[in-house]
Amino acid sequence: xxxxxxxxxxxxxxxxxxxMPLLWVLRSELGLVGTKYGCxxxxxxxxxxxxxxxxxxxxxxxxxxxxxAQIHTIEHIGSTALGARLQQAWLTIDVMQCxxxxxxxxxxxxxxxxxxxxxxxxxxxxxxxGNICRCGCYNRIRSAIRIAxxxxxxxxxxxx
Amino acid sequence: MSHELPVAGLERRAVLKAxxxxxxxxxxxxxxxxxxxxxxATEEMSTAPVQLSAFVAIAADGTVxxxxxxxxxxxxxxxxxxxxxxDELDCDWSQVRIAQAxxxxxxYGEQSxxxxxxxxxxxxxxxxxxxxxxxxxxxxxxxxxxVKADELTTARGRIVHGxxxxxxxxxxxxxxxxxxxxxxxxxxxxxxxxxxxxxxxxVVGIDSARIVKGEPIFGIDTRLPGMLYxxxxxxxxxxxxxxxxxxxxxKRAFGVRHVLPITGNGDADNGLADGVAIVASNWWLAEQARxxxxxxxxxxxxxxxxxxxxxxxxxxAIAAGRGTDLRLDGDPTAQLxxxxxxxxxxxxxxxxxxxxxxxxxxxxxxxxxxxxxWAPSQTPQRGLEVLHKALGIAPESVTLHLTRAGGGxxxxxxxxxxxxxxxxxxxxxxxxxxxxxxxxxxIRRDYYRPGGWHSFEAGIGANGQLIAFSDHFVxxxxxxxxxxxxxxxxxxxxxxxxxxxxxxxxxxxxxxxxGALRAxxxxxxxxxxxxxxxxxxxxxxxxLPQLMLTLLGERREIAARxxxxxxxxxxxxxxxxxxxxxxxxxxxxxxxxxxxxxxFYFSHRGYFAEVVExxxxxxxxxxxxxxxxxxxxSQIINPMGAENQVRGAVIDGLxxxxxxxxxxxxxxxxxxxxxxxxxxxxxxxxxxxxxxWVRSDKPPTGLxxxxxPPVIPALTNAIFAATGRRIRSLPIRLSA
Numbered sequence: 001x002x003x004x005x006x007x008x009x010x011x012x013x014x015x016x017x018x019x020m021p022l023l024w025v026l027r028s029e030l031g032l033v034g035t036k037y038g039c040x041x042x043x044x045x046x047x048x049x050x051x052x053x054x055x056x057x058x059x060x061x062x063x064x065x066x067x068x069a070q071i072h073t074i075e076h077i078g079s080t081a082l083g084a085r086l087q088q089a090w091l092t093i094d095v096m097q098c099x100x101x102x103x104x105x106x107x108x109x110x111x112x113x114x115x116x117x118x119x120x121x122x123x124x125x126x127x128x129x130g131n132i133c134r135c136g137c138y139n140r141i142r143s144a145i146r147i148a149x150x151x152x153x154x155x156x157x158x159x160x
Numbered sequence: 161m162s163h164e165l166p167v168a169g170l171e172r173r174a175v176l177k178a179x180x181x182x183x184x185x186x187x188x189x190x191x192x193x194x195x196x197x198x199x200x201a202t203e204e205m206s207t208a209p210v211q212l213s214a215f216v217a218i219a220a221d222g223t224v225x226x227x228x229x230x231x232x233x234x235x236x237x238x239x240x241x242x243x244x245x246x247d248e249l250d251c252d253w254s255q256v257r258i259a260q261a262x263x264x265x266x267x268y269g270e271q272s273x274x275x276x277x278x279x280x281x282x283x284x285x286x287x288x289x290x291x292x293x294x295x296x297x298x299x300x301x302x303x304x305x306x307v308k309a310d311e312l313t314t315a316r317g318r319i320v321h322g323x324x325x326x327x328x329x330x331x332x333x334x335x336x337x338x339x340x341x342x343x344x345x346x347x348x349x350x351x352x353x354x355x356x357x358x359x360x361x362x363v364v365g366i367d368s369a370r371i372v373k374g375e376p377i378f379g380i381d382t383r384l385p386g387m388l389y390x391x392x393x394x395x396x397x398x399x400x401x402x403x404x405x406x407x408x409x410x411k412r413a414f415g416v417r418h419v420l421p422i423t424g425n426g427d428a429d430n431g432l433a434d435g436v437a438i439v440a441s442n443w444w445l446a447e448q449a450r451x452x453x454x455x456x457x458x459x460x461x462x463x464x465x466x467x468x469x470x471x472x473x474x475x476x477a478i479a480a481g482r483g484t485d486l487r488l489d490g491d492p493t494a495q496l497x498x499x500x501x502x503x504x505x506x507x508x509x510x511x512x513x514x515x516x517x518x519x520x521x522x523x524x525x526x527x528x529x530x531x532x533x534w535a536p537s538q539t540p541q542r543g544l545e546v547l548h549k550a551l552g553i554a555p556e557s558v559t560l561h562l563t564r565a566g567g568g569x570x571x572x573x574x575x576x577x578x579x580x581x582x583x584x585x586x587x588x589x590x591x592x593x594x595x596x597x598x599x600x601x602x603i604r605r606d607y608y609r610p611g612g613w614h615s616f617e618a619g620i621g622a623n624g625q626l627i628a629f630s631d632h633f634v635x636x637x638x639x640x641x642x643x644x645x646x647x648x649x650x651x652x653x654x655x656x657x658x659x660x661x662x663x664x665x666x667x668x669x670x671x672x673x674x675g676a677l678r679a680x681x682x683x684x685x686x687x688x689x690x691x692x693x694x695x696x697x698x699x700x701x702x703x704l705p706q707l708m709l710t711l712l713g714e715r716r717e718i719a720a721r722x723x724x725x726x727x728x729x730x731x732x733x734x735x736x737x738x739x740x741x742x743x744x745x746x747x748x749x750x751x752x753x754x755x756x757x758x759x760f761y762f763s764h765r766g767y768f769a770e771v772v773e774x775x776x777x778x779x780x781x782x783x784x785x786x787x788x789x790x791x792x793x794s795q796i797i798n799p800m801g802a803e804n805q806v807r808g809a810v811i812d813g814l815x816x817x818x819x820x821x822x823x824x825x826x827x828x829x830x831x832x833x834x835x836x837x838x839x840x841x842x843x844x845x846x847x848x849x850x851x852x853w854v855r856s857d858k859p860p861t862g863l864x865x866x867x868x869p870p871v872i873p874a875l876t877n878a879i880f881a882a883t884g885r886r887i888r889s890l891p892i893r894l895s896a
Binding site for chain 2: 016017020021023024027028029031032033034035036037038039040041043044046073074075077078087090091094096097098099100101102103106124125126128129131132133134135136137138139140141142
């Protein structure tokens with residue numbers, strides 16, 4: 001089936017079965033490999049993208065259901081003010097170890113701060129609970145989100 | 161032009177080669193005999209080459225390029241090893257570019273990630289190479305200015321002649337330096353620790369800026385023109401063999417290009433397992449077509465390989481006696497019989513999977529008799545050996561590129577995915593193939609941390625001292641040799657610290673593939689032994705920290721046995737004393753159901769003492785805070801990465817204990833499949849983690865592993881202190 005998708009502000013055309021999850025349209029058809037496969041079942045959050053601004057697991061979203069929704073991926077997020085602030089916070093305290101899940105973490109964090117600009121600890125935990133980091137960078141993920149939200153001071157090279 | 165200067169005084173000689181960089185500049189390559197580390201010849205690293213190399217280039221514009229030769233799996237070596245070179249070179253970190261090396265044993269020597277060995281092995285050679293390059297640049301500047309080299313100083317990539325105020329950048333003399341004879345590598349002066357400008361500073365990972373933008377740097381991000389995607393269906397049970405496959409329906413599935421039944425080399429453990437490859441234009445299409453395969457498997461080898469059977473076998477082995485002695489000190493039998501107080505307990509832990517976030521994958525293209533591979537492997541050179549053995553592809557006809565790996569944890573010490581993709585690529589010459597496993601494949605075909613059972617006994621004297629100790633360990637193996645990563649550590653405390661001790665072992669066979677998982681051996685042995693020693697302390701009327709300090713006794717080095725590592729009781733003492741202080745151990749938290757627990761362990765050359773404060777409400781256990789004190793030598797190379805490794809290890813251990821991780825088998829079929837039934841830690845369970853270092857005067861050692869083992873018994877000991885319930889089996893499953 002041919003589809004016209006709004007991805008990162010551009011129209012992209014693909015011809016794939018309607019049931020194909022958006023994740024595999026991004027990765028295998030469009031070469032947007034920043035969005036990661038982790039479980040294929042919506043358990044881990046590695047494949048998180050924004051669909052009309054809301055965080056969604058792209059492995060659970062059939063391309064046939066995307067319609068004219070605005071899709072944004074990690075490749076695009078730095079061009080938004082909030083996305084850039086999160087990326088910078090991630091780097092300031094060097095959140096990551098292997099880094100594989102971090103695109104999904106940043107996408108979830110971005111959706112959180114977009115509607116809850118100063119999240120409480122509980123709000124942060126609950127918004128980020130769907131994103132697994134196997135390396136266990138959770139203390140720094142918390143800190144980076146709080147830094148981007150202005151709840152913590154960012155110090156370059158701080159060891160959190 | 162090239163100069164070689166063999167360095168005398170070593171059994172094998174170090175060689176420094178200087179050459180002119182294209183575009184004018186200095187390229188310096190050091191080939192250095194590898195100092196074999198005590199305890200290094202483990203099963204993880206048994207075929208390690210005997211030399212390592214360092215490579216640094218200074219271009220005419222002053223840019224410094226340092227080759228990172230080891231796999232980067234999230235442990236941070238791609239940043240920390242070049243930091244060692246850059247510091248002694250005395251350049252600014254912002255001038256440094258890192259180039260990831262391809263796999264080339266001839267050129268780079270050992271290229272592997274495992275065993276927390278990169279730091280101790282590279283600490284001197286990397287610094288010496290940087291210092292040698294600096295010395296050559298200084299000498300070139302001295303010749304240019306016609307002054308003595310010792311009148312010159314360096315800082316941030318510039319050379320200064322203080323007397324005349326002249327200065328120049330490294331790039332300006334790099335080409336001239338390339339014409340000089342390299343210095344004696346063992347004679348180049350190295351900085352004193354207080355002179356370090358890069359080492360010891362928090363440095364952001366070299367790939368981090370690309371990672372936050374989602375740039376393609378992982379194995380599964382490899383994209384080649386015309387590339388197709390593959391899945392590899394293997395037998396549902398471990399040890400299964402392919403009988404016949406009906407591939408017609410799968411071949412007709414949308415997007416599918418090839419369906420290839422592949423008969424392996426009969427070695428599913430370290431070769432090519434039988435399977436059916438499906439190759440399609442899109443990975444998801446290949447994955448969907450699996451349902452259309454009709455495959456007949458011979459699963460007879462797996463019959464009876466069930467968790468319940470393994471458990472019954474272990475019970476029988478423990479009931480039958482004590483197995484084969486691994487270590488016998490003094491007369492534990494008599495001393496246990498004579499002890500004023502005698503306690504016994506059994507402990508066990510399950511098989512667990514690695515579950516790195518990036519599933520196993522590898523990309524390959526076979527063309528004109530040559531194989532080109534892009535692999536996220538921890539031991540790529542061993543991958544070449546397996547390719548040779550299983551497929552007859554000679555190492556010299558393989559080009560092997562290393563990609564960043566989305567986590568390793570020991571899983572990628574094995575190269576099964578590499579040999580599978582090579583077999584597929586060979587069947588469709590000219591077409592690049594990316595093999596990726598589904599998460600279900602990854603959970604069901606791991607090299608699991610093997611389960612184990614321990615039957616402990618301890619004898620306590622009238623004065624409350626531990627006088628005799630025994631552990632009968634039941635594990636997996638062929639009766640002579642334990643399965644991979646299923647061995648015991650005869651140096652496990654309290655061995656060497658008390659006069660009467662027996663460690664013995666029984667084995668049962670398994671068809672399940674086992675392997676090293678972060679802090680292999682230690683991650684399980686520490687839970688069992690430090691929990692039981694907490695029982696001993698309890699019975700002796702003391703606490704575990706006090707018992708351990710008493711057992712350690714005076715400061716001394718206990719010699720290594722059986723290719724192990726010497727144990728320094730003073731370093732152990734110091735981390736324990738410090739965590740007693742940082743955790744305010746003497747102040748137990750107020751309130752019912754909440755307490756602190758302690759544990760100590762020495763693994764992978766690192767000394768770690770940890771305290772967990774936990775609370776228990778019904779069946780729910782919460783770890784609130786973890787205090788970690790570690791001694792990994794005199795210098796933390798990159799505090800940014802080091803503390804992240806410690807936090808990750810702590811959370812890893814808590815996940816093993818608290819989330820319900822267990823891999824179970826029924827007739828060789830793994831019962832778990834994904835993160836719903838093999839859970840990982842999530843952010844809400846993350847405790848506060850406070851880290852402190854003891855800076856002993858020993859050379860720095862690695863941090864990928866040693867912080868993990870103590871956190872599990874520190875947690876289970878906290879649960880006992882809070883509730884009186886002793887956790888003797890992992891994962892922790894409390895009834896409300």
